[in-house]
Amino acid sequence: MKDSPRDCFAVTPPGLEAICFQELVRLGLLPREPVTGGVGFSGGVRDIYLANLWLRSANRILVRLETLTARDFPTLYQRLVRLPWGRYIKPGTACDIRAVSQRSRLSHTGRIVEVCREAVRKALGSSVAGSGPTQMVLLRVNDDQVEVSIDSSGEHLHRRGYRQARSAAPLRENLAAAALLTCGYDGSSPLVDMMTGSGTFVIEAGLIAANKAPGTGRDFAFMLWPKYRERLWHQMLLEAKKGERGGYAPIKGVDNNPKAIAAAHANLARAGLGAGIEVCHAKLQDLVPSGTTGLLIGNPPYGARLGGSADLRPFYRDIEYLCGEVFASWKCALLCPAVVAGHIKKLKIHPLLNFSHGGIRVSLYVKEPGKSP
Numbered sequence: 001m002k003d004s005p006r007d008c009f010a011v012t013p014p015g016l017e018a019i020c021f022q023e024l025v026r027l028g029l030l031p032r033e034p035v036t037g038g039v040g041f042s043g044g045v046r047d048i049y050l051a052n053l054w055l056r057s058a059n060r061i062l063v064r065l066e067t068l069t070a071r072d073f074p075t076l077y078q079r080l081v082r083l084p085w086g087r088y089i090k091p092g093t094a095c096d097i098r099a100v101s102q103r104s105r106l107s108h109t110g111r112i113v114e115v116c117r118e119a120v121r122k123a124l125g126s127s128v129a130g131s132g133p134t135q136m137v138l139l140r141v142n143d144d145q146v147e148v149s150i151d152s153s154g155e156h157l158h159r160r161g162y163r164q165a166r167s168a169a170p171l172r173e174n175l176a177a178a179a180l181l182t183c184g185y186d187g188s189s190p191l192v193d194m195m196t197g198s199g200t201f202v203i204e205a206g207l208i209a210a211n212k213a214p215g216t217g218r219d220f221a222f223m224l225w226p227k228y229r230e231r232l233w234h235q236m237l238l239e240a241k242k243g244e245r246g247g248y249a250p251i252k253g254v255d256n257n258p259k260a261i262a263a264a265h266a267n268l269a270r271a272g273l274g275a276g277i278e279v280c281h282a283k284l285q286d287l288v289p290s291g292t293t294g295l296l297i298g299n300p301p302y303g304a305r306l307g308g309s310a311d312l313r314p315f316y317r318d319i320e321y322l323c324g325e326v327f328a329s330w331k332c333a334l335l336c337p338a339v340v341a342g343h344i345k346k347l348k349i350h351p352l353l354n355f356s357h358g359g360i361r362v363s364l365y366v367k368e369p370g371k372s373p
Helices: 017-026 045-054 073-080 109-124 173-182 200-209 230-242 258-270 313-326
Strands: 006-011 038-043 060-069 094-102 134-142 145-151 191-193 251-255 277-281 295-298 331-336 350-357 360-367
Touching (some): 006 045, 017 038, 017 173, 038 045, 045 230, 060 073, 073 145, 173 200, 173 295, 173 331, 173 350, 173 360, 200 251, 200 277, 251 258, 258 277, 295 313, 313 331
Parallel strands (some): 094 134, 191 251, 191 295
Antiparallel strands (some): 006 038, 060 145, 331 360, 350 360
16 A cells, blocks of 8 residues: 655654654654754654654644645635545544634634534535544644644643553653653663652653553554554554563662552553562662662652742752762753752753743753762
8 A cells, every 4th residue: 555655743842842853763754853842754654653653752743734825714615625634534523623823814713613624524524523532633824824734643642541640740751751862861771760759750761761662552543544554553563562672771769658659550550561660668868879870860849830838948958969979970860940950059960951841941950970069
């Protein structure tokens, strides 16, 4: 079956575009230069499946259906109705149509959605409403240019399926994966998460170390497409399974909250991980390195994120001592806002990654191996 190339776009949280670009390169795809919010690439059906299966940092994969010009709603309808909707939407499938508009005569997003809904209904000869699985259509209108996209992912890609048990202020899976990839983590050296919570860092580390595809345990929107290639998808799952590896360096997570550790154990089991990963109830102040090199990482509390007002400066002095003295020969990484990083005055740390977590701007601050002056 001919696998013709399509214009695709990997949507990312702002700040993760460069990481996603590198992931696409490693998958053998040909990404274009990153733009704010994601990375474009050209690929056939197999490439669309591959990106959904393997990308750790992305939110979703869009397929560009068309970019058309429209300055009024009758023209918009006439041009939308001609698009090849039947390639991606089965008659009778419910559609979730969303629109954004800026600097355009077509400013009423509700009307844009209704016009698109009517065009899809006309093109398919059936309703695009109802219950059951839905196919998402996105229209982005900018200066009278209407970019029409079909979502191939369904639920956000960070929803791997393993995190059902939660702790306070959980870190999204793709943000944790991006932080690990930014640190160069590949499973060849030990990793310690000093505040593991529900286990997101240790699980994402385990997936990377084991070369386990993050999308193996979930469904995707492309499975609803009329020409979904089920045999190809199952072949790709088998190939991914064969490529998994064991024998990676130890991964450890600690937390002083027993409920968080229980959640981490449950999530580890759902992720199909266990061997080589330890999570336990302990204080970060009691941590000691398991080797001469490794990665010590943490997403420490920063007041507003947890709704608290406690003075965290003594806590950060403990972190400073842990990173600068106890784990001096390790790379250390902290995910926190600049104001919190300011409490750490004796460590030579620098931000490598910037994004939003829970509506708060945070950075990944990294200390390279060796004591800071």
